[in-house]
Amino acid sequence: MEERLSKVLAPYKGKHNALIPILQEVQAELGYLSDEAMMEIAKTIGLPESQVYGVATFYAQFYFSRRGKNQTKVCTGTACHVKGAARVLDAFERELGIACGTTSEDYEHSLETVACVGSCALAPVVVVNEEVYGQFKSSKISKIIENLKE
């Protein structure tokens, strides 16, 4: 991990302003922002750790613990909300057996909501990994989960 991290950080030495792009790149490389990574970032760009944490925790995009191999995001934008996103989320919680915002013990699945993915005309929308599913029906869930196992 250290090697991958230092490779990402190398071009940013001392660059305070680039904190958000750095956090994004590190997360893209490691999957989440571990304590070690956060300390290393602080050291590299010369900011106190508290400040790095302060910024990172302000934004919804950053994760501080390991996440599942498959990531399901249920869109809860307004259009999705009025078209039954809450029920879709309930159904995912039941089928995956995990609460929203958590990761399964075997690190296979993470489930979360997203404020809006901007595909409102297809509401309700669910994004599984990178794939967008529009006009979502809860009856599709078991098949999607099945397909992810392959």
Add this chain to the structure above:
Amino acid sequence: MQKINSPSEMVEMRDLCQAAFARQKVRFLVCAGTGCIAGGSMEVYAELKRLIGERGINVDVELLFEGQESDAGAAKSGCHGFCQMGPLVRVEPKGTFYTKVKASDVPDIITATLDEDTVVERLLFKNPDGNKALAEHDVSFYSRQTRIVLAGCGTIEPEDIRNYFAVDGYQALADIFQNHSPEQVIDIVTKSGLRGRGGGGFPAGRKWKAGLDAKATPKYVVCNGDEGDPGAFMDRSVLEGNPQAVLEGMTIAAYSIGARYGVIYVRAEYPLAVVRLLKAIEQAKEYGVLGENIMGTGFDFDIEVFQGAGAFVCGESTALTLSIEGKRGMPRVAPRPRTTEVGLYDKPTLLNNVKTFAYIPDIIRRGADWFKAIGTESSSGTAVFALTGHIANSGLIEVPMGIKLREIIFDIGGGIPKGGKFKAVQTGGPSGGCLPESLLDTPIDYDSLDEAGSIMGSGGMVIMNEKTCMVDVAKYFLQFTEEESCGQCVPCRLGTKQLLEILKDICKGRGKPEDMDLLVELSHSVHGGSVCGLGQTAANPVLTTLRYFKSEYEAHINDKCCPAGVCKDLISFRIDEDKCKGCTLCARACPVSAISGEKKEVHTIDQTLCIQCGICLDKCPKKFSAVECVSPKIIVTPKEKMEVS
């Protein structure tokens, strides 16, 4: 590739591109907006390319530029707007418009177009009157729109700048270099009456003038693409569908105020927009219309793309600039200088919304009077809306300001689907409000919507039918603002939390009659005690629902009843004995096994086990419609419970 060395060469470039594209007799434009991609439009595109290629037709655009003719080609366009009917394909030059196209439809489309000169009937859009539409302008969804910002979305290929050149792209920039001083450009923008399209509606010309007057250097031009309103995707579609128009608009702004650097702030959730923008910037630089020594004039302007990290409040200008600087996006506390004086890195910064910049090239080319003539006296031009929710035709629309809400919803949007009834229209996202049927004749402009208690916002428009609970909607928005409040102003941080708690109580049947007054009082405190737009407008959803849908609050509080059948704690599902045919579908689907009954016999729901998920209601075949949702809740007495078990 030919680099532009002087503004006068732009005309030549346009003619060259137009001539090259004209060598292609037929062009299949496949929508590559996010909605259509989700529906499989990329498979359609690949299949088109493959099958045209199989016929030995040259599909390589480069060969067109070398002077070769081609019988047909396929291209990826930005969002056509009619996302609900996607994937969409338009065949040019005739403009034949196909909806819900699958890869398996492609052979028929090709045969009809190239061999038979006919159309594939089954893929044409059927208007409500039963007539099939041949082209977009025959579709009621499009025929009442006025497309300026969206004109390029869906007609040009966003990943090839030459498409933009062919439709007069960068002519406006070349024109100002040759004929207008910065003051004159600002004068045109001022006279056009263009107001900021981010939602606030501040006159763009006045902002640009302040940018020009600011003394400190360097100056920045920032494009706000942090489209955080849930239920809105206008900026996304423009960035994805016509990124060059935004770049040209920003460059014109930079020339006007004397800026050297630009930043486009894009939401983290829009990866495709980022990819297209980066490509657009690279190509613009290659052709010499961006970067150093633009068009050989000695004017330098560079644009970078900054990806947001997921914070709604960063749509506020001061929070946005702090976020670019790598800090927490917390709006600066008043009294504060304007961003045009102290903005990004404490330097003068001109910050406008994506659409505001995208209007600029057209306004320069066609003149201030042309733009001023569209729309109303106080709000000129067009408005772009993402029309979503319970509406027959959902998608992206552009209409002249002053159009009535009713026209948008019923003429363009086609009304409420599935025999539903209109209940409310929500504009302005979490900062806006819900308007009832009695206000449907309100004209769309900044001031009228403001008066009605909502706001124009950046363009989200969510239609709600009779099955939407307005208390739940208010709760939904407060949940959003409570989470997104940056926390520095106590009335916002704690006020939104308290508003939310009261609304949750009401939805759970624990509301008290005095709660309604308390909600109003708290709303005013949050409004008055917050420094930024998020806090000042956070209570709008509560205030408008209380104002226009008070009876729903009363039903929740006094009768413990949710008339729309949404609030789980106030509803029950039951099976009508006379209608149930014992098909067992509901019992098999019930996730908590709360439904019992033998095959071909009446089923019953055990209310003590039921979690109100509503799956039984969905599963029950329409012809039986035996499951119904009732409110208030069915109270289960121990005796009944025994009977069921």
